[in-house]
Amino acid sequence: MPKARQTPAEQLAQGLVALGIELAPAAQQTLLAYAALLDKWNRAFNLTALRDPEKAVSHHLLDSLAILPHLLGATLLDVGSGGGLPGIPLAIARPGLAVTLLDSNSKKTAFLRQAAIELGLANVSVHCGRIEDFRPAQPFAAIVSRAFAELADFVRPTRALLAPDGGWLAMKGLIPHEEIARLPEGVVVSSVTPLAVPGVDGERHLLLLKDTGATRPEGV
Ligand SMILES: C[S@@+](CC[C@H](N)C(=O)[O-])C[C@H]1O[C@@H](n2cnc3c(N)ncnc32)[C@H](O)[C@@H]1O
Numbered sequence: 001m002p003k004a005r006q007t008p009a010e011q012l013a014q015g016l017v018a019l020g021i022e023l024a025p026a027a028q029q030t031l032l033a034y035a036a037l038l039d040k041w042n043r044a045f046n047l048t049a050l051r052d053p054e055k056a057v058s059h060h061l062l063d064s065l066a067i068l069p070h071l072l073g074a075t076l077l078d079v080g081s082g083g084g085l086p087g088i089p090l091a092i093a094r095p096g097l098a099v100t101l102l103d104s105n106s107k108k109t110a111f112l113r114q115a116a117i118e119l120g121l122a123n124v125s126v127h128c129g130r131i132e133d134f135r136p137a138q139p140f141a142a143i144v145s146r147a148f149a150e151l152a153d154f155v156r157p158t159r160a161l162l163a164p165d166g167g168w169l170a171m172k173g174l175i176p177h178e179e180i181a182r183l184p185e186g187v188v189v190s191s192v193t194p195l196a197v198p199g200v201d202g203e204r205h206l207l208l209l210k211d212t213g214a215t216r217p218e219g220v
Contacts, residue, residue, distance in 0.1 A: 008032055008057050015062040015198040021069070023093055030092045030119055031061050037115050038083050045107045047083035058199025063171075064089035064146070066195045067206050072167050073141020074098060079131050079158060080148030084112050086171065087144070091124045102127045102134060132157045139163040146171040151179040151209070155187050159211060168209040175205050186212050 006014070012028055023031075035056040041047055050059055064086030071090065074097060078087030081101040091099040101112050101124060109128035116124040127134060134157075143158050143166070155168055162168065167190065180189055188210055195204040 008035065011057045011199070012061060015057065016065070018196075018198045019062065019066055019068075021065055021093070027092055031089055032057075034084070034088055034092065034115060034119055035061060037111075037118060041111050041114075042083070045111055047108060047111055048085070055199070058197065060085055061089050063197050063200055063204065065093060066197050066204065067144070067169060067171060068093055070169065070193060070206055070208065071097065071142055072169075073163065073165075075138070075140045075142070075163075076100070077102060077136075077140040077143045077158070077161065079143060079145045079154065080104075081112065082108055082147075084115060086146050088112070088115060088119075088121070088124070090144075091121050092119070095123055097123060099124050100127060100136070100140070101125070102129070102131060104128070104130045134161065136161060139166065141166045142169055143167075144169040144171065150182070151176060151207070152182045152184060155209060155211075156184060159184075159187075162211060168207075170207040170209060172205050172207060174203050176207075180207075183209070188212055 009032060012031060016023055038047060039053045067086060076097055077100045079102055081087045081103050084101060087099050087101045103109050106128050109126050112126045139161055141163050143162055145154050148154055151170055154170060175192055190208045190210045193206045195206055197204050
C-alpha cells in the first residue's frame, strides 16, 4: 500500500525531533499558522520564490529553526527578512528573544507587520528601509541573514550595529570560500557549522562571523 502523505503538522513535529529541538504544541501551531499566512499572501505579494506549499515546512520553517541552537544573546536583527525568514520562525520558537525584521520592500514589511499582529508575536518589531540607512538605538547581539547578499555586503553595512561581543550568522548553501576571501579586514569566520535540514537536499552551512576590531593600518 502506498505510504500516506504526511500532514504539515507531522512533517514539522518529525523535523523538530530530527533537529533535536523541543517546541511546545502551541508554538508548533503558530509556526504552521505562519506558513499558511505566507502561502496566502505570497500569491498577491511575491513574498518568497518558493511557491510549493508542501515545501514550506522543510525549506522555510525547519531551515530557519536549524540555527536555533546557534543563536547568541537576547537581540536579533534579520537583514533582508523578506517574508520573515529566518526571523519569524525564530521569534515564535524563542518568545524571550527580541527580533527585529528589516527589509527595504514595503509590501514585504506590510506583510511582516500583519503577520506579527495575527500571530500575536510581541517580541517582533519590523523596520522598512535599506540596511545602509538603519540607525537603531541599541546594537544587536546577533545579526542574521538568509539569501540576502554576499558576505562582505552583509557585514559592511551592519558592522556598526553589532554589539562588541556579538556575531553575524550567515545562512549559506555550500561554504562560500570566495566570499570569505573578500571579507573586510578585521572580520573573521569564527565557525562553520554544517546543518542537516530534514527534507532539504543539498548542503546548508551556518557561518558565525566576528569583528576582531582590527583594521588595516593606513597605507597598507
Ligand atoms: C532573496 S530575499 C530573501 C528573503 C528571506 N531572507 C528569505 O530567505 O526568504 C532578499 C531580501 O532582501 C531585501 N533587500 C535587498 N537589499 C536590501 C537592502 N539594501 N536593505 C534591506 N533589504 C534589502 C529584499 O527586499 C528581499 O526581500
